[in-house]
Amino acid sequence: MSQKITKQSKLSLESIRSQFPVLERQVHGKDLVYFDNAATTQKPKSVIDALVGYYSGYNANIHRGIHSLAEEATLAYENTRHSLAQFLNASSSDEIILTKGTTESINLVAKTYGEQTVQEGDEILISCLEHHSNIVPWQMLCEKTGAKLKVIDINDQGELDLDSFEKQLSTKTKIVSVTFASNALGTVNPIKDLASKVHAVGAVIVVDGAQSTSHFNLDMQDLDIDFYAFSGHKMYGPTGVGGLYGKRALLEAMPPFMGGGEMIKEVTFEKTTYADLPHKYEAGTPNIADVIALDAAILFIQKIGYENIQLHEEELLNHATTQLMNIDGLTMYGTAKEKVAVASFGIESIHHQDLAILLDTYGIAVRTGHHCTQPLMNRLGILGTTRASFAVYNTIEEIDTFIAGLNKAVTMLR
Amino acid sequence: MSTIKEIQDEIIEEFELFDDWSDKYAYIIELGKKLEPLDDKYKTESNIIKGCQSRVWLQPDFKDGLLYFYTDSDAIIVKGLIYLLVRVYSGQALADIASEPPYFIEKIGMQQHLSPTRANGLASMMKQMKLYAIALQAQNK
Numbered sequence: 001m002s003q004k005i006t007k008q009s010k011l012s013l014e015s016i017r018s019q020f021p022v023l024e025r026q027v028h029g030k031d032l033v034y035f036d037n038a039a040t041t042q043k044p045k046s047v048i049d050a051l052v053g054y055y056s057g058y059n060a061n062i063h064r065g066i067h068s069l070a071e072e073a074t075l076a077y078e079n080t081r082h083s084l085a086q087f088l089n090a091s092s093s094d095e096i097i098l099t100k101g102t103t104e105s106i107n108l109v110a111k112t113y114g115e116q117t118v119q120e121g122d123e124i125l126i127s128c129l130e131h132h133s134n135i136v137p138w139q140m141l142c143e144k145t146g147a148k149l150k151v152i153d154i155n156d157q158g159e160l161d162l163d164s165f166e167k168q169l170s171t172k173t174k175i176v177s178v179t180f181a182s183n184a185l186g187t188v189n190p191i192k193d194l195a196s197k198v199h200a201v202g203a204v205i206v207v208d209g210a211q212s213t214s215h216f217n218l219d220m221q222d223l224d225i226d227f228y229a230f231s232g233h234k235m236y237g238p239t240g241v242g243g244l245y246g247k248r249a250l251l252e253a254m255p256p257f258m259g260g261g262e263m264i265k266e267v268t269f270e271k272t273t274y275a276d277l278p279h280k281y282e283a284g285t286p287n288i289a290d291v292i293a294l295d296a297a298i299l300f301i302q303k304i305g306y307e308n309i310q311l312h313e314e315e316l317l318n319h320a321t322t323q324l325m326n327i328d329g330l331t332m333y334g335t336a337k338e339k340v341a342v343a344s345f346g347i348e349s350i351h352h353q354d355l356a357i358l359l360d361t362y363g364i365a366v367r368t369g370h371h372c373t374q375p376l377m378n379r380l381g382i383l384g385t386t387r388a389s390f391a392v393y394n395t396i397e398e399i400d401t402f403i404a405g406l407n408k409a410v411t412m413l414r
Numbered sequence: 415m416s417t418i419k420e421i422q423d424e425i426i427e428e429f430e431l432f433d434d435w436s437d438k439y440a441y442i443i444e445l446g447k448k449l450e451p452l453d454d455k456y457k458t459e460s461n462i463i464k465g466c467q468s469r470v471w472l473q474p475d476f477k478d479g480l481l482y483f484y485t486d487s488d489a490i491i492v493k494g495l496i497y498l499l500v501r502v503y504s505g506q507a508l509a510d511i512a513s514e515p516p517y518f519i520e521k522i523g524m525q526q527h528l529s530p531t532r533a534n535g536l537a538s539m540m541k542q543m544k545l546y547a548i549a550l551q552a553q554n555k
Contacts, residue, residue: 351468351488351489351490352467353467353468353489353492354443354489354490356467357439357491358439358491361435361436368467369467383469383488384467412439412440412443413443
């Protein structure tokens with residue numbers, strides 16, 4: 001497997017895979033075929049080493065100490081913030097808030113910007129594709145403020161119905177929150193276009209970036225979006241860390257989220273003043289080790305390059321889709337023109353749980369069920385799908401193994 | 415009628431014939447196909463045990479001091495496992511259903527399906543069967 005990842009790349013698939021210790025694993029005596037990357041990606045050795053390196057070499061609390069270990073830890077922590085600012089093309093690293101992940105980031109916006117801005121009679125617009133983490137915080141906000149939640153519909157391909165979007169967007173809309181890429185269907189949404197239309201009515205756009213940051217380049221200046229939420233563990237980084245990009249002017253005007261140490265300037269019992277950005281939104285001791293390790297994940301992606309990642313993943317998706325469509329009684333869910341490497345499907349008269357159990361016995365990891373998108377499943381009229389989601393270290397051979405396993409399982413179950 | 419323990423030991427012995435996962439699951443799928451489908455009228459909201467991945471329905475029937483179970487699922491491997499649970503527990507005395515654990519599940523290597531994750535309704539169904547037995551015991555005191 002010394003083939004190059006793509007014709008342009010100097011990197012071989014073998015050299016990429018060799019960076020991931022877990023890919024050596026066997027499951028039920030078979031080589032692991034890991035196709036659950038939309039749930040979480042595996043971690044390269046550089047990320048694992050960064051974690052171990054921190055705890056073995058310079059573990060200390062940050063932003064507070066004068067001693068050397070504290071300096072080193074603080075520099076490394078803030079270095080990740082700078083890396084992220086560059087990676088996302090933010091206008092300043094003050095616009096990068098480090099959080100636990102996408103869910104926390106969205107909740108942060110709903111609780112601060114949301115509660116400050118949204119009033120009774122206002123409207124919040126989300127889409128039918130959304131993950132529960134981009135639905136529930138807005139429902140909670142609507143309950144609290146008396147605002148109304150509206151939903152952009154989809155077409156049969158699983159793309160946003162732009163008519164439905166235009167019809168429901170109005171001067172009553174205060175927040176539009178949509179996913180950049182659907183975890184269940186793979187659909188990539190036209191975020192740049194949506195953003196300009198949202199701004200035209202005086203609203204802000206929040207983007208759920210959980211499924212996008214590992215697959216394609218994000219440029220906050222070019223996209224002109226107001227808030228972007230993302231998770232480290234879905235971009236080859238550790239769990240428990242992620243971030244929120246927000247335009248400086250918005251973040252400065254918003255009230256704080258959690259209160260406590262680090263997010264303050266001065267505390268007295270009579271009055272407390274809050275820290276400037278970004279620390280205003282980083283109360284308490286953060287997940288230092290995992291923030292530091294996240295930088296290694298960013299470097300990993302940058303070394304391969306998004307163009308190569310996209311080309312390789314497109315090849316995987318096309319191969320998988322073609323093979324899947326050959327299976328009798330199979331329906332592909334999510335056939336948008338623009339997709340990330342997610343293949344979701346159902347097979348007539350076969351329950352997805354049965355497929356998952358049997359595939360597991362062949363060492364194949366896929367995800368089945370509603371993928372935390374129950375409203376989307378309802379809209380599609382199904383209980384769940386089987387989802388194979390690919391990452392940069394997956395191969396065509398793995399897809400062939402998966403298809404063979406799938407056919408075997410289908411024969412057993414019919 | 416054999417005791418709960420006797421039936422469980424029978425099942426364990428049957429599964430000892432199988433060498434690998436493929437054969438075990440092939441047998442469980444066969445059992446799942448054998449399970450009498452539950453009449454739609456019993457697939458009610460009060461009988462459904464929802465899991466994240468599959469649904470299980472459980473209809474109890476208390477007759478002449480013995481508790482019978484009628485069940486169904488929309489996933490076939492779960493159906494096979496509930497076929498076995500029904501074989502063990504249906505038609506037994508309340509005290510036995512309430513107290514005897516399903517140790518055969520682990521012995522046949524299927525304990526991951528009974529784990530209390532949201533993934534399937536099996537663990538919840540097992541719990542519910544026990545609860546019916548306990549409730550009926552209390553009623554009949």
